[in-house]
Amino acid sequence: MDRPRFRRSFLHPRFWPLWLGLGALWLVVQLPYRALLRLGRWLGMGMYRVASERRRVAARNLELCFPQMPPVERKRLLKENFVSTGIAFFEMAMSWWWPQARLARLAHIEGLEHLQAAQREGEGAILMALHFTTLEIGAALLGQRHTIDGMYREHRNALFDFVQRQGRERHNPDSLAVEREDVRGMIKLLRKGRAIWYAPDQDYGAKQSIFVPLFGIEAATVTATTHFARLGKARVIPFTQRRLEDGSGYRLVLHPPLQGFPGESEAADALRINQWVEQAVTECPEQYLWAHRRFKSRPVGAPKLYEKR
Template identity: 45%
Template sequence: MSTKPLFCKSLLHPRYWLTWFGLAILWLWVQLPYPVLLKMGRLIGEFSMRFLKRRVSIARQNLKLCFPHYSDAHINSIVKQNFASLGMGLIETGMAWFWSDERVRKWFDVRGLENLNAACEKGRGVMVIGVHFMSLELGGRVMGLCRPMMAMYRPHNNKVMEFVQTIGRSRSNKAMIDRRNLKGMVKALKAGEAVWFAPDQDYGPKGSSFAPFFAVQQAATTNGTYTIARLAKPVILTTVLIRKADGSGYQLVIEPELADYPVDDEQAAAAYMNRKIEHEIMRAPEQYLWLHRRFKTRPFGQDKLYTA
């Protein structure tokens, strides 16, 4: 479990100078007014398509698999918007790590905060199901401003990035839990904590079930949600941070408790959670992380779905 880390001299080693330089540029960027940041982020994202050809191919393939009824023109339009959102996601990371609470609060509103409060008042842990939108980092900061919590995450290989992101993510939250630390998450939930967890990526065949996800009938889906729900018996609800189309900021949407989660059937639980994630994605599909190879794990004997 990671709380605010201590600075050590090894972080000043020359191997990290480029990382520090990049973080300094990001800090300078996010001092600009939000409307300027929004335009800048979108331009950076669209420009990156020239160099991230493999990711463009993955995003396009994911959309074709999930929405086979969409025309090529429609898919290409979403891909372009998706990369604009990716660029803004970079800027939002800096906003999440470096903005003051006052400045963050100025740019978001909340729908459904009473759902989170009601869940926390039950005296049980609360498993907050998140979705990998491009605004994910900012979403964690916003959620923490509403109610400080813990979050599952993957530690960064770069020690400077790990140091800075842990400090940034802890500005309005309690602690970070390594996503491999299942016992730590269960312990936190049993202690009555609220813990953020995102089960919408392909984490490989181990500990996964194959369940429908949009038009893909067999998508590897982590059983982590099911296992944690069985062990910790938390209240479960979903939340996403949506970037408003008119450029006026963000809306944090917190849904009511998932009262009908199937705790006695692993396969049904995987399918159920995928349906809930689909619902959240369709609030703003162009803002979702389609660049991830969501369907890289296939059932034994089935062909791969990506050429890149």
């Protein structure tokens, strides 16, 4: 995919409100990091009060995944999740616009040797990530230390798409954006020894998935990780990031590559991935993206798990 380019059409009056909003956000994120964390908490609590549909979905997911948790504890977790989402709004802007040296001071990276070993041995690497609220800044911090490519879906607003791509790709001039539907392109990059960020933890529909348990619920789980690893001859390296409670930044962990992957079947691989998802999410549930309808697709004859909108 070509690099993002500024177009004269971005100066059209229809984009002026977005320019104004982006300018205001740029000014706000010049504040100290801890001040941005406080602003994010306020924003998140405001979202909790007004985003009723998002709140219902997140609450339902927590109920499904943690049925043994006391309701009072689930409600506390739900509020903290909205707080994390509010902070993520400013983290996105930080990753796009902060000077790289300032941003780099927040990174605490472990396991980078796993990615370096794959590159040294000429093998591609699938960075198997999750949709944590910190995914934007996590990818930016890792991208400063090692070239990583990312799966990408074009935004409907052309100006926002330009700003987003420019912000994401500035950390490493060698990084590439791969269209989400460009399977052949991704496999070619993996065979060239590239590292690609990929998250298999969302519901992309029953047609592209198989049903295997996730938190004890049959969940539509994509098999693409197996196909990419096999056809791209690539290692699968789990990747997680977490916002540290003491305000010192983010802990990024590149875990050891999955051994014996792909395995004996797509179902076995999908179950293995979901078990890893469970473990990673349980360690940091307040920072996971619970507002996604993860269990929307259902096996034939199974009841729906969400109320109609």
